[in-house]
Amino acid sequence: MFRLEKVLAALTTTFALLTMAAPVGAETQRWGLNLPTPVSPIGHEILELHNWIMLICAIIFVAVFAVMFYSIYAHRKSKGHEASQFSHSTFAEILWTVVPVLILVGMAIPATATLINMEDTSEADLTVKITGYQWKWNYEYMDYGVSFYSNLATPREQIENKAEKGEHYLLEVDKHVVLPVNKKIRFLLTANDVIHSWWVPEIAVKKDAIPGYINEIWTLIEKPGIYRGQCTELCGKDHGFMPVVVEAVTEEEFDAWVAKKVAEQEQSSIDQFQLGTESLVQTVEVGALR
Amino acid sequence: MATAEVAHHDHHDHHPTGLMRWVTTTNHKDIGTLYLIFAFIMFLLGGAMALVIRAELFQPGLQVVDPHFFNQMTTVHALVMVFGAIMPGMVGFANWQIPLMIGAPDMALPRLNNWSFWILPFAATLLMSSFLTGGGGPAAGWTLYAPLTIQGGMGVDLTIFAVHMLGVSSVLGAINIIVTVFNMRAPGMHFMKMPLFVWTWLITAFLLIAVMPVFAGAVTMLLTDRHFGTAFFDPAGGGDPVLFQHIFWFFGHPEVYIMILPAFGIISAIIPTFSRKPLFGYTSMVLAVAGIAFLSFIVWAHHMFTVGMPLVGEIYFMYATMLIAVPTGVKIFNWVATMWRGSMTFETPMLFGVGVVFLFTIGGLSGLMLGITPADFQYHDTYFVVAHFHYVLFSGSAMAMMGGTYYWLPKWTGHMYDEKLGKWHFWLTSIFFNIAFFPQHFLGLAGMPRRIPDYALQFTEFNVISSIGAFGLGITQLLFGYIVYKCIKGGEKATSEVWDNPEGLEWTLPSPPPYHTFETPPVVK
Numbered sequence: 006m007f008r009l010e011k012v013l014a015a016l017t018t019t020f021a022l023l024t025m026a027a028p029v030g031a032e033t034q035r036w037g038l039n040l041p042t043p044v045s046p047i048g049h050e051i052l053e054l055h056n057w058i059m060l061i062c063a064i065i066f067v068a069v070f071a072v073m074f075y076s077i078y079a080h081r082k083s084k085g086h087e088a089s090q091f092s093h094s095t096f097a098e099i100l101w102t103v104v105p106v107l108i109l110v111g112m113a114i115p116a117t118a119t120l121i122n123m124e125d126t127s128e129a130d131l132t133v134k135i136t137g138y139q140w141k142w143n144y145e146y147m148d149y150g151v152s153f154y155s156n157l158a159t160p161r162e163q164i165e166n167k168a169e170k171g172e173h174y175l176l177e178v179d180k181h182v183v184l185p186v187n188k189k190i191r192f193l194l195t196a197n198d199v200i201h202s203w204w205v206p207e208i209a210v211k212k213d214a215i216p217g218y219i220n221e222i223w224t225l226i227e228k229p230g231i232y233r234g235q236c237t238e239l240c241g242k243d244h245g246f247m248p249v250v251v252e253a254v255t256e257e258e259f260d261a262w263v264a265k266k267v268a269e270q271e272q273s274s275i276d277q278f279q280l281g282t283e284s285l286v287q288t289v290e291v292g293a294l295r
Numbered sequence: 296m297a298t299a300e301v302a303h304h305d306h307h308d309h310h311p312t313g314l315m316r317w318v319t320t321t322n323h324k325d326i327g328t329l330y331l332i333f334a335f336i337m338f339l340l341g342g343a344m345a346l347v348i349r350a351e352l353f354q355p356g357l358q359v360v361d362p363h364f365f366n367q368m369t370t371v372h373a374l375v376m377v378f379g380a381i382m383p384g385m386v387g388f389a390n391w392q393i394p395l396m397i398g399a400p401d402m403a404l405p406r407l408n409n410w411s412f413w414i415l416p417f418a419a420t421l422l423m424s425s426f427l428t429g430g431g432g433p434a435a436g437w438t439l440y441a442p443l444t445i446q447g448g449m450g451v452d453l454t455i456f457a458v459h460m461l462g463v464s465s466v467l468g469a470i471n472i473i474v475t476v477f478n479m480r481a482p483g484m485h486f487m488k489m490p491l492f493v494w495t496w497l498i499t500a501f502l503l504i505a506v507m508p509v510f511a512g513a514v515t516m517l518l519t520d521r522h523f524g525t526a527f528f529d530p531a532g533g534g535d536p537v538l539f540q541h542i543f544w545f546f547g548h549p550e551v552y553i554m555i556l557p558a559f560g561i562i563s564a565i566i567p568t569f570s571r572k573p574l575f576g577y578t579s580m581v582l583a584v585a586g587i588a589f590l591s592f593i594v595w596a597h598h599m600f601t602v603g604m605p606l607v608g609e610i611y612f613m614y615a616t617m618l619i620a621v622p623t624g625v626k627i628f629n630w631v632a633t634m635w636r637g638s639m640t641f642e643t644p645m646l647f648g649v650g651v652v653f654l655f656t657i658g659g660l661s662g663l664m665l666g667i668t669p670a671d672f673q674y675h676d677t678y679f680v681v682a683h684f685h686y687v688l689f690s691g692s693a694m695a696m697m698g699g700t701y702y703w704l705p706k707w708t709g710h711m712y713d714e715k716l717g718k719w720h721f722w723l724t725s726i727f728f729n730i731a732f733f734p735q736h737f738l739g740l741a742g743m744p745r746r747i748p749d750y751a752l753q754f755t756e757f758n759v760i761s762s763i764g765a766f767g768l769g770i771t772q773l774l775f776g777y778i779v780y781k782c783i784k785g786g787e788k789a790t791s792e793v794w795d796n797p798e799g800l801e802w803t804l805p806s807p808p809p810y811h812t813f814e815t816p817p818v819v820k
Contacts, residue, residue, distance in 0.1 A: 007755060007756055007759060008756055011756050012756055012757075012760065015734070015737055015757075037737075037741040037753055038737045038740065038741065039740050039741075040673055040740050040741075041741065041742060047669075050669070051669050051670055051672070051673055054667065054669055054670055055664070055670045055673070058663070058664050058667055058670065059664065062660040062661075062663065062664065065660065066656065066657070066660060069627065069628070069631060069656065070653060070656075072631055072635070073631045073634060073649075073652070073653070076631070076634045076635050076636070076637075076639075077634065077639060077641075077649065080570075080634065080635065080636050080637050080638065080639055081638070081639045081640065081641075082571070082638045082639060082640045083640070086636075086637075086638050086639075087638055088570065088571040088572045088636070088637045088638035089572070089636045089637075090572060090573060091572075091575075091636075092572075092573040092574065092575055092576070092577065093575060093576050093577075093578070093579075094575075094576075094632075097628075097632065098576055098579050098625070098629075101624060101625060101628040102621060102624075102625060105620060105621050105624045106621060109617045109618070109620060109621070112617065112663075112667060113613070113614060113617060116613065116667045116668060116669055116670070117610060117613075119669040120606065120609060120610060120613070120668050120669050121606065123669055123672070124606045124609070163356070164356060164357055164749060165356070165357060166356040166357070166358065170355060170356065170752060172752070173751070174355060174751055174752050175355075175749060175750065175751045176751045194603075198442070198446075199442050199443040199446065200440060200442070200443065200536055202601060202675075202676060204676075204742075204744070206673060206742045209672070209673065211601055211672050211673065211675060211676075212601055212603060212672075213601045213602045213603060215536050215537060215602065215603070216442065216530045216531075216536060217530025217531075217534075217535065217536065218530075218536075218537065218603060220602075220603035221603070233751075234742070235742075235744050235747070236744070237675065237676040237677065237744040237745075238440075238676060239366065239435065239436045239440070239443065239745075239746045240443065241366075241434075241435075241443060241446065242362045242363045242366065242434075243362060244362075244366070244746060244747060245362060245744075245746075245747030245748050245749050245750070246362075246749070
């Protein structure tokens with residue numbers, strides 16, 4: 006699974022970014038060298054913001070070190086360069102204090118706008134409560150009373166190198182979080198034991214699930230598909246083995262899925278009730294025999 | 296610059312020899328040496344743990360260690376490097392250099408000095424002994440986040456006591472440095488004439504005194520939560536897990552600058568010497584260090600944007616964090632301006648100096664990116680963060696200490712180190728460092744969380760490369776140990792100036808300096 010092309014792509018895109026020789030967007034997305042292609046409005050905003058600040062950083066980096074390396078090249082003793090003895094310049098010092106402040110303002114404005122959007126969880130169409138456990142996730146669809154646990158589905162043998170690793174090694178679960186596209190989805194996050202963090206890069210949702218707290222975050226998924234993520238807060242031994250898989254579907258498919266889930270859950274609660282009654286009857290019978 | 300008092304050296308110099316010399320010493324040079332040796336041992340130990348991590352991550356799947364031991368490695372690697380290697384290393388430089396730089400005969404509180412060093416080996420032993428307990432070492436990350444640490448075994452308690460002792464050592468060391476700088480400067484050595492290294496350490500010492508007790512408080516609360524029925528951080532008893540993070544990072548962020556500011560001081564000593572030019576913008580350098588130190592107290596929550604803070608809180612911490620880029624930028628620009636139109640040569644210390652300016656800036660810029668709150672939601676707790684802090688901690692603090700070692704080693708030992716090997720050490724270190732850590736930027740952006748023992752297949756390539764770089768980097772550091780050892784044992788005689796007309800009182804002394812120096816204070820004009 007070692008793809009040399011990916012490494013070469015990393016080298017060339019880094020070089021291209023630093024020399025501004027070519028736009029690097031498509032190549033980095035294709036090889037997974039940058040933030041993944043987003044499928045939510047906030048995801049797009051973050052990617053744009055990220056590309057913007059990375060570009061500014063690259064320009065500053067190149068500018069500063071062009072000067073430094075020129076100096077290293079030209080102002081060396083072996084070339085017979087005499088040292089001048091200046092030790093300050095008020096103009097230069099004011100300049101390189103004020104200019105960075107202006108650049109920072111240029112970064113802060115779009116960042117603040119995105120942040121305000123991110124934190125606006127109002128008027129959601131659907132609410133899903135996510136609870137972190139060591140080491141699995143529980144999902145509860147508040148509007149429908151549907152709830153289930155989601156566990157890692159990768160077989161132990163693959164992790165222990167006794168079997169060939171599958172395509173979605175460590176990023177596969179038994180039950181997907183099924184969500185409708187083009188709906189504003191609000192997530193409520195909490196945890197039952199220690200702190201976890203629920204992250205799916207493509208839909209730009211990362212928030213800590215903290216015991217005793219209920220955190221909020223939202224997304225709107227633009228495209229049907231399967232999006233994978235992981236727990237990102239160290240939560241003990243199996244922190245690396247509690248992935249998240251979001252399955253985004255159309256509204257009709259979502260409604261059908263919910264209906265199926267509701268029916269399943271009702272059936273299983275009837276079953277449990279019957280089991281409960283049977284054991285109760287047995288207990289009573291045992292008691293009567295005594 | 297005149298060469299001072301060579302003639303009357305050492306006639307009243309009675310001290311025990313052999314092992315007892317080192318146990319009982321109150322001499323700043325001896326204690327500085329002890330600190331540096333201790334730091335180097337810890338550096339190799341922490342590095343070995345890093346190699347366990349990188350060996351496990353060389354391929355997807357679990358091959359070398361189990362996940363619980365992996366977590367112990369990430370945790371103790373960080374604790375050892377931060378509290379065992381970087382901080383004591385910097386104190387070693389302070390001990391050796393501050394009295395020589397300000398023209399003092401010794402540190403102001405020599406016995407305290409001995410004690411603050413000798414706490415360290417015991418604290419480190421305590422920390423290491425956690426591996427021998429039932430649950431193994433601490434495994435919740437060096438940040439020791441509750442409630443995960445409340446779950447841990449006895450290893451966590453040993454870690455807490457080790458942290459207390461390390462904190463005591465650091466605070467005592469800091470008090471000593473402040474008292475020394477305030478009271479022992481030679482006549483004429485005004486504050487604004489002090490070498491920048493002394494300035495950075497003075498400010499660092501204040502940071503230490505301010506934040507180490509906060510950390511001690513946090514871990515003590517953790518201890519009482521674990522054993523004495525309190526619930527500071529346990530929600531089941533009405534406690535607050537996020538409170539721990541606030542307290543931790545109120546310590547943790549200044550701690551970051553505790554580790555980097557003295558490095559800035561070392562770089563500010565090296566670059567002017569090899570540019571044969573005075574440091575550019577001395578006053579603004581001092582102000583920048585003070586500014587960074589001040590800002591370090593009011594930005595802590597940028598480590599925890601994802602815990603769910605109110606919007607105004609996030610905006611405030613974002614703006615405050617971004618401001619740090621301004622004084623940090625000033626320092627970088629001033630160093631480049633110092634080189635500008637100088638007459639540069641590139642002996643090993645200068646190579647490290649230039650290397651630090653270049654590589655630290657990569658870490659500084661990725662730090663700025665991490666400060667942008669919305670983007671941080673994607674970067675947080677990924678390998679992007681791991682790459683970032685290794686660019687500031689390794690290619691900032693650690694490489695600055697290596698450069699500082701080459702710079703002052705001829706002064707300390709009286710011998711020149713092997714220049715050829717030194718250059719090899721620099722190039723191998725820089726190249727392997729970048730092979731190890733640059734690809735981690737890509738990993739983080741592509742979505743690999745930190746502190747995981749196993750990973751999805753799309754992360755394979757860069758993990759392979761990173762592991763290869765890490766092993767190269769680790770092995771290269773043995774060369775560093777050899778070069779220093781060889782230099783202590785012998786080598787070409789060093790002159791008192793060592794370099795080409797360097798600035799500073801230490802260069803007026805012979806190399807090596809006599810056991811007691813500046814018993815009669817020099818007069819600084």
